[in-house]
Amino acid sequence: MWICVCLLISTACISYAAGQNDDGAFTSAVLPKKNNNNQLEFAGQKYYFNTVFKANYFGAMAYCKQQGMELLSIESQAENKRIELFLVENGLTYGHFWTSATKSVDNVHWKWLSTGRDIVYTNWYWSEPNNIPIVWEHCIEIRIEGTTGLTWNDLPCSRELLSICEAPKNYCRC
Numbered sequence: 359m360w361i362c363v364c365l366l367i368s369t370a371c372i373s374y375a376a377g378q379n380d381d382g383a384f385t386s387a388v389l390p391k392k393n394n395n396n397q398l399e400f401a402g403q404k405y406y407f408n409t410v411f412k413a414n415y416f417g418a419m420a421y422c423k424q425q426g427m428e429l430l431s432i433e434s435q436a437e438n439k440r441i442e443l444f445l446v447e448n449g450l451t452y453g454h455f456w457t458s459a460t461k462s463v464d465n466v467h468w469k470w471l472s473t474g475r476d477i478v479y480t481n482w483y484w485s486e487p488n489n490i491p492i493v494w495e496h497c498i499e500i501r502i503e504g505t506t507g508l509t510w511n512d513l514p515c516s517r518e519l520l521s522i523c524e525a526p527k528n529y530c531r532c
């Protein structure tokens with residue numbers, strides 16, 4: 359099944375395969391929402407919440423770049439809280455989204471690939487990051503499940519999740 363996603367902030371229209379290789383552990387391809395608001399502005403940044411199709415880490419990053427944006431980087435508690443509040447306000451209380459976080463070449467430290475910065479602030483889910491052996495959990499998702507808040511989990515980059523894109527507020531794709 360092919361879905362055409364058109365952003366209000368862009369005239370670009372991109373097609374992606376949806377619902378592939380879904381192991382059922384995560385959210386459905388299209389999340390139920392209270393309204394059609396997919397955009398947020400906060401602290402000089404704007405965000406686009408892709409709640410329509412799932413992709414692996416690399417597909418999510420490519421999608422954001424095609425919109426002139428970057429895959430999400432959460433660099434403060436305030437940013438984490440604001441994104442959590444947006445999800446709750448829009449009825450997205452169960453969901454898994456890619457961030458741009460991935461392992462450094464030393465295979466120990468984490469970096470935001472979208473900015474190149476080291477990860478300083480973290481909000482790991484309890485017992486995470488656990489880097490489950492064999493599957494290589496080298497990318498970070500953010501997850502919200504009811505009242506657990508917006509927490510982080512390392513998992514394989516090949517998993518297919520929803521995504522959040524980010525760009526400077528004054529960015530204009532002209």
Ligand SMILES: [Ca+2]
Nearest residue numbers: 431432433524
């Ligand atoms: Ca950010």
Ligand SMILES: [Ca+2]
Nearest residue numbers: 488489512513
């Ligand atoms: Ca994990």
